Amino acid sequence: MSGSAILVEALGKRFGAMQAVDGVSFSVEPGEIFGFMGHNGAGKTTTLRMLLGLTRPTGGRAAVLGHDVVAATLEVRRVCGYLPASYALPPDMTPREFLQYVAAMFAIPRATARARGEALLRRFGLEAVADRKLRGFSTGMTQKVGLAQALINEPRVLLLDEPTSGLDPLGRHELLEHLRALAQQQGVTVMFSSHILSDVETLCRRVAAMHHARLIACGEIAALKREHGATTMDELYLELVRRHAS
Numbered sequence: 690m691s692g693s694a695i696l697v698e699a700l701g702k703r704f705g706a707m708q709a710v711d712g713v714s715f716s717v718e719p720g721e722i723f724g725f726m727g728h729n730g731a732g733k734t735t736t737l738r739m740l741l742g743l744t745r746p747t748g749g750r751a752a753v754l755g756h757d758v759v760a761a762t763l764e765v766r767r768v769c770g771y772l773p774a775s776y777a778l779p780p781d782m783t784p785r786e787f788l789q790y791v792a793a794m795f796a797i798p799r800a801t802a803r804a805r806g807e808a809l810l811r812r813f814g815l816e817a818v819a820d821r822k823l824r825g826f827s828t829g830m831t832q833k834v835g836l837a838q839a840l841i842n843e844p845r846v847l848l849l850d851e852p853t854s855g856l857d858p859l860g861r862h863e864l865l866e867h868l869r870a871l872a873q874q875q876g877v878t879v880m881f882s883s884h885i886l887s888d889v890e891t892l893c894r895r896v897a898a899m900h901h902a903r904l905i906a907c908g909e910i911a912a913l914k915r916e917h918g919a920t921t922m923d924e925l926y927l928e929l930v931r932r933h934a935s
């Protein structure tokens with residue numbers, strides 16, 4: 690669809706002899722929260738990285754807000770926010786300093802960056818620790834700082850790689866509520882990968898599932914559940930994998 694926020698067509702990635710992503714196609718509409726499921730090594734991270742222009746596809750094409758991820762990488766980076774699955778925050782920086790550091794990478798003017806940084810610290814309840822070094826931050830606090838940095842450029846599309854893994858139930862709930870608010874109040878398109886299928890169900894109407902580099906399902910959760918006779922997300926996922934294997 691031409692108005693899609695994310696459009697992926699027969700996308701592929703080969704690392705030497707390893708086909709990490711194979712002919713994957715799907716689209717995500719503006720303002721949608723889209724879930725991305727799949728086993729370890731299925732190809733989710735590689736797909737997200739291609740959408741960000743961090744890894745070059747070896748087949749097919751993808752566009753974010755109409756910008757081709759290969760031909761218009763800089764535009765793609767400008768409109769996207771990214772929270773990787775795991776990354777080390779600079780231990781000697783404070784959250785306040787780190788947000789300014791990321792803002793500088795986007796060449797955001799200093800006054801704007803400062804105002805946005807302060808607003809994000811407030812939004813994620815980080816004011817009390819804003820000047821404490823990031824070394825030793827808990828997983829939950831680290832994810833909040835991670836999400837804050839992903840939003841410093843006011844992205845229209847937010848790509849998150851397993852954002853709730855390692856969080857306790859309260860931390861997960863808070864992060865999911867932040868994502869919901871971003872989509873509902875600001876129209877941000879959110880795509881996130883997760884192994885926590887209840888999180889996917891809580892937040893998403895539509896999902897895609899990858900299995901060994903290929904897309905094995907994409908659609909509305911409710912419709913997929915009906916089609917596959919599943920009542921829970923776990924049942925749906927296991928049934929998708931079982932049908933694919935047989």
Ligand SMILES: Nc1ncnc2c1ncn2[C@@H]1O[C@H](COP(=O)(O)OP(=O)(O)OP(=O)(O)O)[C@@H](O)[C@H]1O
Nearest residue numbers: 704707709727728729730731732733734735736774
């Ligand atoms: N730079 C690379 N060089 C070689 N192989 C790679 C590279 N990056 C990823 N792969 C391989 O591509 C496959 C897909 O990996 P990817 O990280 O995309 O999976 P994933 O679905 O995100 O897994 P997980 O749930 O464990 O994060 C894996 O077999 C992985 O080992």
